[in-house]
Amino acid sequence: MTFSRRSLLKMTAASVTLGVAVPSFAQAIDELVIAYNVNLPSWDPTVGPSAVNPTIQGLYQSVFDQFILQQPDLTPAPGLLTDWGWNEDRTQVWMDVREGVKWHDGSDFTAEDVAWSLARAADPATGNPIQFVWGTLANHRVEGNRVIADVQQFDPTIFKWMYFLTGYVLPKAYYERVGAEGFEAAPIGTGPYMVEQYERNAFVRLRANPDYWNGVPEFETVTIRFVTDAASRVAEVESGRSHVTLEIPYEEYDRLRDRSGLAGVAEPVSDIAMIFFNDIDVMEDENVRRAAVHAVDKQLIIDRLLSGYGVALSTLETPEYAAYDPSIEVPYDPDLARELLAASGYSTDNPVRFTIQTTRGFKPKDYEMIQAIVGMWRRVGIEAEIEVYEVARHFELRAADQLAPAAFYNWGNSVGDPTTSTGFAMFGPSPHSVWDSPDLIEKIATLWAEPDEETRIQGWKDVSRYIAEHAYVLPLLQYVQPILHSSGVNVVPHASGALLPHLMTRA
């Protein structure tokens, strides 16, 4: 593009007339602006679909604290609870509450708030989608600075849920005073930022909490714009109007991250791509399942389709998870796949046929990945027909156990516990499981209530090995989250995928 002197003068005049300042990457950042990829429909982090939407958790965690703090590497740390545990016979839990913390309205945070938040979460009348977890505790009571609850049903992961979905502490007195509607209009928490202004579907403006117990955030004011279109998010950062964005195409990330004034960080997050196998039709043949697993070159998919951003997986456990076992490896071996199929009477001339379901555009390159996998399968003697559906349809079919023999999905597990990955995905009685064979149910069943942590984790590792050996599922890869930002900001990525402004500092 070339400009004449006249056209440049006209442009400058127009810019001045419109009062638009052409952004400069070099300017020091006063107010941090983030182009966020989802809207925030509701401010109650314990009710409704947004409460279980992993992407929204970063917004909630900016305003509210969870019971227990989760660090960027997914490990827990003292937060509003400074210490926690079970009594000796595991019939009670106890939680020590941090002192000196203030709510955003200046009132004192107390153990009563913790007890009330736990009891509220366990109350079916509130509509908390995770009520079945919180309902395992009852009779919450306060003794000094300690909260005690009775264990109705022992769940070794209960404290992990305290830094997972709906595990937030809300203000008892304030909520009871203003009600649900008042809380929506003016939410308060104990978190690093206070809500200054909120326009639904548009933006939220946050102001740093000067009393934050874990250190005052560096940026005094943060505006989070809800920019749901990826192309618009790229344009926001490229034009300098926003300083940070996430979830953009890898190609755009590579194009812009080395540009002057911009930088990027791309780290693995707790979200994996996988293919469910359903125990129906040809999938009941172990040779077919194992062939389908060995025929897929995961690294090639990562390199060619995801620009190298991804971590190939052999189990549903990623390296950050508690039950990750690097010794479990399922190699890419197309010759072995052909042999296995031949043993069941299949070949490229007489392929085994089944349907694979996938979303298209729900996750980065989901449909393209399945196309590539179907191509790899075809070379060894598997002819799979692709059926595209919406993710809502996937949930419905999965809950009714009516998925096709193979179905692509992504699974998030930001607490990194094996129960919330391998457990729920592979335990037959769970409505979210697809493989329901009795052998696997038997192996997993004993682990749900295993009190000894070391035994429990080793048990899940053994289950993962068993699943890999029998090819009950096809784990593909761990996603990498691209975050593009101004070089004037330091961004600390969180392995949960939450983008947290209070972890950002000036460069």
Add this chain to the structure above:
Amino acid sequence: MFLRRLLSRIATTLVTLLGVAVIVFAVIRIVPGDPVAMMLPPGATEADIARLQAFYGLDKSIPEQFFIWLGGVVQGDFGTSITTRQPVLGLVLSRLPATLELSVMALVIAVALGGTMALIGTRQRYTRTEGAIDVANGMALSVPDFLWGLVLILLFGVLWPVFTISGRVSPNLVPEFTTSFFLFESVVRLRFDLWLDLVQHMLMPALALAIPLAAIIGQLLKQSLKETMHLDYVTLARTKGYSENHVILREALRNAVLPTLTLIGVQFTFLIGGTVIIERLFSYEGLGNMAIDAVINRDLPLIQGIVLLFALLFTLVNLVVDLLYAVLNPRLRHA
């Protein structure tokens, strides 16, 4: 006569709305995607699913749910949104002004651009200028509005960043107005800083919506004008010595504009429909943007409310156009 026609149209509108309500209610419950299944995390049991279905009133039969909902609608209660936990009517009405302002601005731009093209094309008919206008019209028509949106973002948002890419108003300028018609109210209250900010936010999405419509208006109006230019009364005006500009603007345009007016009415309803994608692209906080979120989250009450309001808008626009046409067309006026 006129009153009877008006009452008849209103009755038709009510029947149409009832039909839309029935269809939408049934369809969104039949198509795949259960809001509760989407909400439940792994580990939930059948009992948990049943509990949440009862919580959102989805445990009843579809006819039962419909009559409960319809009973509420008649009393002005459109239900509560599953995702926002807010009354649907309030949510929808709070976003409607943003969409209406965007649509009207797009329409004004389309009429101005299309009208200008048509007038220049007619004035310069059978010359290269008319050819160039036809080519420009063809290009404008062949590219859908969301692609125009992307082109505009690249041109005026990134390469030459004079307009704002996303949102309706700058966060530091959000007004506390009586209505949500910010553009209109900012003029009334003489808040021209705010008006300029709103225009900066609206121009790109409005232009993206307007370009294809401008091409349609331009083509039809030019064709109409060219046909009118051959009529006797136009020839008479020429023989009286009026200039070509006078003949086009004062004599031919009045008759030639009638078919275009009908078209604008029909296209305006499509334009409102087009805001769904454009609002999403520009993160404009209107009804369309909200509609996409509602569909993604299977927020059934909100989808019902939005669709019903869109249907009401469409029928009202058509009604207004019909009445306007009757007023402007002497044959209908005296029928």
